Amino acid sequence: MVRRTLTPYLLVAPFFVVFGAFGVFPLLRTAWVSTHRWHLISGDEGFAGLDNFRHLLADPLFYNALGNTLSIFLLATVPQLGLALGIAALLARRGPAWQVLVLVPNVVPVVAVALVFGQLLGRDYGMVNFLLGHVGVEPIAWQADRWAAHLGVAVMVMWRWTGYTALLYLAAMRSVPRELYEAAELDGAGAWHRFRVVTLPGIRPTLLFTVVASAIGGVQMFTEPQLFDGSGLAGAGGSDRQFQTVAMYLYEVGFGRFDAGYAAAMTWVLFVLCAVFTTAAVGLVRRVISR
Amino acid sequence: MTGRFGRAVVLGLLVLFSLSPLYSALVVASRDNADLARATPPLLPGGHLLEHVGELVERVDLAQAMVNSALIASAVAVANAVFCTVAGFAFARLRFRGREALFAVVLASAMVPTQLGIVPVFMVVDALGWYDTFAAAIVPGLVSAFGVFWMRQACLEAVCEELVDAARVDGCSLARVYWHVALPAVRGPAAVLAMLSFATSWNEFSWPLVALDPNDTPTAQVVLSRLAGGYYTDYPLVLTGVLVSVVPVLLLFVLFARKVVAVLARGAAETGR
Numbered sequence: 001m002v003r004r005t006l007t008p009y010l011l012v013a014p015f016f017v018v019f020g021a022f023g024v025f026p027l028l029r030t031a032w033v034s035t036h037r038w039h040l041i042s043g044d045e046g047f048a049g050l051d052n053f054r055h056l057l058a059d060p061l062f063y064n065a066l067g068n069t070l071s072i073f074l075l076a077t078v079p080q081l082g083l084a085l086g087i088a089a090l091l092a093r094r095g096p097a098w099q100v101l102v103l104v105p106n107v108v109p110v111v112a113v114a115l116v117f118g119q120l121l122g123r124d125y126g127m128v129n130f131l132l133g134h135v136g137v138e139p140i141a142w143q144a145d146r147w148a149a150h151l152g153v154a155v156m157v158m159w160r161w162t163g164y165t166a167l168l169y170l171a172a173m174r175s176v177p178r179e180l181y182e183a184a185e186l187d188g189a190g191a192w193h194r195f196r197v198v199t200l201p202g203i204r205p206t207l208l209f210t211v212v213a214s215a216i217g218g219v220q221m222f223t224e225p226q227l228f229d230g231s232g233l234a235g236a237g238g239s240d241r242q243f244q245t246v247a248m249y250l251y252e253v254g255f256g257r258f259d260a261g262y263a264a265a266m267t268w269v270l271f272v273l274c275a276v277f278t279t280a281a282v283g284l285v286r287r288v289i290s291r
Numbered sequence: 292m293t294g295r296f297g298r299a300v301v302l303g304l305l306v307l308f309s310l311s312p313l314y315s316a317l318v319v320a321s322r323d324n325a326d327l328a329r330a331t332p333p334l335l336p337g338g339h340l341l342e343h344v345g346e347l348v349e350r351v352d353l354a355q356a357m358v359n360s361a362l363i364a365s366a367v368a369v370a371n372a373v374f375c376t377v378a379g380f381a382f383a384r385l386r387f388r389g390r391e392a393l394f395a396v397v398l399a400s401a402m403v404p405t406q407l408g409i410v411p412v413f414m415v416v417d418a419l420g421w422y423d424t425f426a427a428a429i430v431p432g433l434v435s436a437f438g439v440f441w442m443r444q445a446c447l448e449a450v451c452e453e454l455v456d457a458a459r460v461d462g463c464s465l466a467r468v469y470w471h472v473a474l475p476a477v478r479g480p481a482a483v484l485a486m487l488s489f490a491t492s493w494n495e496f497s498w499p500l501v502a503l504d505p506n507d508t509p510t511a512q513v514v515l516s517r518l519a520g521g522y523y524t525d526y527p528l529v530l531t532g533v534l535v536s537v538v539p540v541l542l543l544f545v546l547f548a549r550k551v552v553a554v555l556a557r558g559a560a561e562t563g564r
Contacts, residue, residue: 007465011381014374015434019400022431026411100548101306107544109494111512112533116312119526223496254410263410
């Protein structure tokens, strides 16, 4: 019963116009720019072939940023997804008030989050070092030390997203048919075993969604680390670039040095990395949680 | 079972973890620098909050920035609710050639990392002559893949297919079917989408920083980040700014919270079985 009418196409057109103009076109344009020496303001300065890409693959600052991004992503995501699962299980029999509370961090602007955590993690007057001091830990330079900085940024990301993820898991858990649990119980499965063979496979689509979303979000991580440094060096990711992510380096190259050609090459390398990374993450989850 | 007590403790810690950063922002914002420099950081709010709000108003034009942010976020919220709902309805309940393929494109588009395209998107906006206009901040966010996906799901669940077909057979125009059959059924999810879109847009930082001239058309987030920049960070002042800028979103959230949670945790109705 396919009707010959334009209306359905008109209804979906706004999405495709916006996506075409601000998604597809920029991606193709970036591919073109990446093969040129290109100044952000003055434009094309000649064809460069694959020079930008060669340059990038030999750029130690790029690998530094890539390493930082991966490290922060792993520190933030693995505990976050695990915690969210636990919280969802805990909240399963609670009222909506609890769910509202765990969602609060997600609506707080990330800029605000970064500023608050910057203060909490201050070396001299911060609350965290003060509390750690009571258990005999020397003051930690949260911004200056590479691993401490990664951990600090990761905690911010976790604070913002754990509740949201937990709520998605909770919704998914509630739609797992009760009969499956009863059947597993009859078979003598304990609580952990039921979680493993009924809950996890039951919420697999949601698990995959959160893994993909956090992989994309992780590769693009920008605002939290950008604002983590209160010392006025924002953008460099600390005095020694110890927490500069790839998106920050991209920003520095494109908008600080106006080297659009180089930034474009980096965009494509990242796009490919993002796709590979997401596919790998999905594959891993698929393997771990059997159907 | 480790018992109810253990669970209550864990939940309590969870809520503490959720709320303590906001609380600590309140404490710092209402203290002066001398209080904060003591060996024991203060645990309770002090009496300097209003004074800092006054200082804030003097130092930066946060009011103007918040108006800018509110205008942009409102436009994005309304546009998302409208465009994503009609697109979701079409994908869910209308039959047309290429429907599945087009929907696959919507899903795939979510994989294109938007932030990485910030340079080329800036080129597009600049070529259109939109630099430092509201259009630059609004148009790229008019409609989102997440929103289309979300509203399609809502229409699949709430809009009865037979009703749509029957109305069409009776000669009802598509516009009337949409208005009288589809829209009333998906009002809840559309409101939630509007609220989430508002929050996302209000919280956006990197795109407005690039697309708008920070000296001319700042947004709340850009002003906040600039307040914190420089060689010396005046934390009480900065965190006062944080609190002021968070209030509108938190208010909106509190107003919508139950609806958001109910719709996000849609399976709730089924637990009673």
